[in-house]
Amino acid sequence: MNWQEIVVIVVLLLSSLSGLVLTFYTWRRRSLPGLWAFGVIAIGLAWWSFWYAAEVALPGLPSKVWMARLEYIGIVWVPFGWVTFALAYTERGKWLTRKWILLLGLIPVITIIAAFTNDFHHLFYTSVALNENGPLSVLDASYGLLWYLNFGYAYILLLVGTVLLFIRIFSIPKAYWFQQVLLIISPLLPWVANLLYVLRISPMPQLDLSPLAFTVSALILGMDIFRFRLFDVSPLARSTVIDNMDIVMMVVDNQDRVVDVNPAACALLGYKTEELLGQTVREIFRGFPELFERFSNVAEINEEIDISQDGNQLYFRVQINPIYDNSQRVSGRLLLLTDITRSKITEQALMLAQVRTEFLAKVSHELRTPINAVLGMAELLTHGVYGPVNDRQEKALNQIVERTVHLNHLIKDLLEYTHRETGNFALQNKEFSPVKLLESVQEIFGVLARDKGLSLKTEVLPGIFPTMLGDSTRLLQILLNLTENAIKFTEVGEVVVRFQKVDSEHWALEVSDTGIGIPDELQKHIFEAFQQANYSITRDKEGVGLGLSIVKQLVDGMGGTIQIKQVDQGGTTFLIVLPLLKSDAKGNDYLIDTNLMF
Structure with a gap:
């Protein structure tokens, strides 16, 4: 061998x-x-x-x-x-x-x-x-x-x-x-x-x-x-998890050169992968010099930042972690950027809404007492309790009363809105008469409609039970808000308020008018708080835009729906569909079979 x-x-x-x-x-x-x-x-x-x-x-x-x-x-x-x-x-x-x-x-x-x-x-x-x-x-x-x-x-x-x-x-x-x-x-x-x-x-x-x-x-x-x-x-787990995640990922070596990125990073920075690899962090973030200076020498961090891009404010959570080799020496850094813009904006909006609601509640309560005092004193002066008044003084006092009543109504709306926003609200379902509910509407707004030259019609269509279950106070509030708006924005014609049956499980409230209508572009925002339709057209119609917002909240709370219908010859119809709750009251085993108009 x-x-x-x-x-x-x-x-x-x-x-x-x-x-x-x-x-x-x-x-x-x-x-x-x-x-x-x-x-x-x-x-x-x-x-x-x-x-x-x-x-x-x-x-x-x-x-x-x-x-x-x-x-x-x-x-x-x-x-x-x-x-x-x-x-x-x-x-x-x-x-x-x-x-x-x-x-x-x-x-x-x-x-x-x-x-x-x-x-x-x-x-x-x-x-x-x-x-x-x-x-x-x-x-x-x-x-x-x-x-x-x-x-x-x-x-x-x-x-x-x-x-x-x-x-x-x-x-x-x-x-x-x-x-x-x-x-x-x-x-x-x-x-x-x-x-x-x-x-x-x-x-x-x-x-x-x-x-x-x-x-x-x-x-x-x-x-x-x-x-x-x-x-x-x-291998495919890396592709599936990292390449397809929304979080921006970037790996840099000890010379701050990019050695790996995912598609989310390319989308944010506006580069292709091959354009980023090998580039220094300074070159890539040259549009954000303050960002580079803040994190260039940071080995490990976890904090939130905000940057401006194309006129938009963006919010990110920044995480930087060191990468170790097999000898436990730092060989680079892993940079993760999580876009938290949406959650940040939502958080800010919720905080703003909370502050606004608390402010409105406090202001409304603080204003209510002095406003009522002003209203009471003005009415006493009008009736001559403190001595006779001439015609000019009476006219001025009537304007004070009118404006104070209007202001009191706005404060009431603000309080109602804050109660709904804070959840301090509960429905009380009791027996009520649809006929009596519409009679209340007629009593409250009949004179106002006639003074304006309008016809206010209230009717109950066949198929409605004479006694029903529901929160009559809230239902009346809905009807008063809609009827008041209808009269306010109608100059000629009529306003019709009716109850009707939709099907075996639902009934409806309908308020129609022959007024100026609501443009399509305003309908999508009409139920938002502090929105007022047609304000640019009728600047004399004062308000803060809470009435319809409150109506929408009440309808939602009752499990119903509300929609707007435009009438071809002019005018608007609000249709509210609610679950039908029949009362077990004695004598309620029949339906109204004829039109009741009053």
């Missing part, structure tokens, strides 16, 4: 030992899904290298033939493990069902059987001889049909696995460039070694370097797996 043979045997035994070490590490982490396939590669290489060393070491043709046969027990499983590892690592594990694994293992099993039974059929080796032309004494065989079947099958599996690994390379973040380089090298080594052997251009043409190349490749993959945690985070 010459020194070249000794070197080859030692190298092959070291290769076998490396395979056993990888098998041991794989077994310890066998709980990771798909890692079993790498274990198949490792144990196959350990077996192959060991018996290849034995083939080189043992003299004589029969011994070498038997060693070659034993080698195939490991050889055939390396391509099998290679393709299954690639499938598992690239998130194609759905193919690794028991059925497909059995099919993939069919040719390897046939190959092993063919190698050990070759003496009976010679379909694996057609002939064998010793090649002693070089420093090594190795087996020189002529191959048969079954050998070529295994050869072609193995190369197909190796090619598929290699292609899958190369595809995976392009999905690795730039921050992990070293793992990327390792993943490029590992699939290439076996192909290079096999090419050297087939073309007989290696330093030892008789020696097949494939097991050594596969072992080095496996060691590289093992470094990726066990040192760089290749299997700890699935």
Whole structure:
């Protein structure tokens, strides 16, 4: 045995030992899904290298033939493990069902059987001889049909696995460039070694370097797996979670150069991914110099910021965390920007609404007492309690009373609005008469309508129960608000208030007028607080725009709906549909069957 043979045997035994070490590490982490396939590669290489060393070491043709046969027990499983590892690592594990694994293992099993039974059929080796032309004494065989079947099958599996690994390379973040380089090298080594052997251009043409190349490749993959945690985070999970999340993510190195970004960062900054990678943070954030100065030397932070972009105020939560390498040294920083603009605006709006509501409630309560005092004193003066008044004084006092009554009404609306906003409101469903409710409307607004030259009609249509359940106080409040608005914005014609049945479970209040109507662009905002329709047209119609807002709140509280209908010949109709609650009062077992107009 010459020194070249000794070197080859030692190298092959070291290769076998490396395979056993990888098998041991794989077994310890066998709980990771798909890692079993790498274990198949490792144990196959350990077996192959060991018996290849034995083939080189043992003299004589029969011994070498038997060693070659034993080698195939490991050889055939390396391509099998290679393709299954690639499938598992690239998130194609759905193919690794028991059925497909059995099919993939069919040719390897046939190959092993063919190698050990070759003496009976010679379909694996057609002939064998010793090649002693070089420093090594190795087996020189002529191959048969079954050998070529295994050869072609193995190369197909190796090619598929290699292609899958190369595809995976392009999905690795730039921050992990070293793992990327390792993943490029590992699939290439076996192909290079096999090419050297087939073309007989290696330093030892008789020696097949494939097991050594596969072992080095496996060691590289093992470094990726066990040192760089290749299997700890699935490749597609990164794409799914990071690339598709709304949070801006940016990874920078110690030179403040961008090494990885997600699409959300590109969208915010207005760059493409390739335009951002390699750029410094200063260059990227040159439009926000104060932002760069604030966070340029910060290793770790979690706070909220606001920036202006295109005239809009944007709010973000900034999180910066250090990134450590395997030696626990800082190798970069992870920057996360979460857009909290919407929640911030909502929070500010809620705070503003709370302040506004509290302010309105306080002001309304504070104003109510002195306003009532002014109203009372003005009425006493008008009636001559403090002495006679002339016509001019009476006219002035009447204006004071009128304006004070109007102001008192506005304060009442403000109080009602604040009660609704603060939740200090409860419905009290009691029995009421629809007829009496409309009579109250007629009594309150009949004179006002006639003084304005309008006709106020109230009617109950057939199908309504004479006694119903509901909060009559709130229902009257709804009717008074709508009727008052109708009279206010109608100059000629009539105002009609009616009760009617919609279906077996609903009834409706309807207030119609022949007034100026409500433009379409105002209808969408008509029920918002502090909105007043047609204010630009009728500036003499004073108010703060709370009446319809209160009506909408009351209707919603009753579980009903309200809608506006425009009349072709002019005017507006408010239709309120409410759940029908029948009273069990005595004599309420019939429906009103005729129109009741009054």
